[in-house]
Amino acid sequence: MTIEESGKLPTGIKVSGLTQGYGNREVLKDFSLDVPDRSIVALAGPNGAGKTTLMRTIATLLKPKAGSIVVLGHDIAAKQGRNELRRNLGYLPQDFTADNKLTVKEYVEYSLWMRGFSKIKIEAASEVAIDRVGLSQTKHVKLRELSGGMRQRAGIAAATAGDPDLLILDEPTSGLDPEQRSQFREVLRSLDSRLVLISTHLIEDVASLADYLVVISDGNLAYAGSADILREGDRSIEALERIYVNLMRAGQ
Numbered sequence: 747m748t749i750e751e752s753g754k755l756p757t758g759i760k761v762s763g764l765t766q767g768y769g770n771r772e773v774l775k776d777f778s779l780d781v782p783d784r785s786i787v788a789l790a791g792p793n794g795a796g797k798t799t800l801m802r803t804i805a806t807l808l809k810p811k812a813g814s815i816v817v818l819g820h821d822i823a824a825k826q827g828r829n830e831l832r833r834n835l836g837y838l839p840q841d842f843t844a845d846n847k848l849t850v851k852e853y854v855e856y857s858l859w860m861r862g863f864s865k866i867k868i869e870a871a872s873e874v875a876i877d878r879v880g881l882s883q884t885k886h887v888k889l890r891e892l893s894g895g896m897r898q899r900a901g902i903a904a905a906t907a908g909d910p911d912l913l914i915l916d917e918p919t920s921g922l923d924p925e926q927r928s929q930f931r932e933v934l935r936s937l938d939s940r941l942v943l944i945s946t947h948l949i950e951d952v953a954s955l956a957d958y959l960v961v962i963s964d965g966n967l968a969y970a971g972s973a974d975i976l977r978e979g980d981r982s983i984e985a986l987e988r989i990y991v992n993l994m995r996a997g998q
């Protein structure tokens with residue numbers, strides 16, 4: 747997707763005047779953001795910037811303290827909006843926890859069952875999702891017996907199974923080796939999902955995958971726009987890092 751095309755797309759997520767935090771601590775204050783529908787959106791920023799807090803709020807796991815959020819037409823302040831969104835949401839938390847006694851297949855099937863898939867669809871969708879991340883040979887192995895990278899891939903399979911309309915992935919490439927990261931990008935490109943929100947510290951993820959880039963710095967929006975900003979001109983990693991650091995500084 748090009749910058750011109752993404753500019754014409756309707757809004758996929760609209761966050762307006764969001765205040766969010768923990769106890770008295772406000773992480774995001776009067777935070778607003780629009781991201782285009784039908785895009786892969788990378789969420790970047792330094793540690794503690796508020797990326798996970800924003801993602802968990804959009805995923806309806808944290809209730810906003812103030813402000814409104816409309817995701818793919820669902821107003822998540824309303825119970826019906828939240829429920830409809832949850833049925834069409836794949837979410838991979840950072841350092842996800844799962845019942846380690848489950849096998850890969852059971853874990854992926856469980857995530858589909860939670861989203862209301864029928865038995866027949868669960869069988870087919872889990873096969874596809876497990877195969878996509880290269881765990882077919884390991885599908886009957888328990889999660890506790892997997893290496894870190896394999897476990898992360900099981901998490902990616904569970905989140906992406908059934909190609910949910912909205913996919914939220916919190917640092918999905920952490921713990922993956924370069925080949926697995928490349929395979930992960932292939933998985934994302936092959937999905938039929940409508941909107942993908944992915945947080946990452948890896949500039950290569952953004953440059954090679956994202957249509958749209960959102961940079962948060964200390965709870966402030968530092969940049970929201972086409973990810974083409976990272977693809978223009980000199981493509982050396984150093985040049986990309988420089989652009990990225992400058993974007994983050996803009997929010998301070």
Ligand SMILES: Nc1ncnc2c1ncn2[C@@H]1O[C@H](COP(=O)(O)OP(=O)(O)OP(=O)(O)O)[C@@H](O)[C@H]1O
Pocket residue numbers: 768771773791792793794795796797798799800840
């Ligand atoms: N459950 C919590 N209770 C209290 N404070 C929290 C909680 N979760 C996060 N915070 C604080 O909120 C701020 C934002 O955290 P958040 O996890 O959203 O940042 P992040 O951008 O995702 O960081 P990272 O890149 O390290 O994952 C941090 O200062 C963090 O310490």
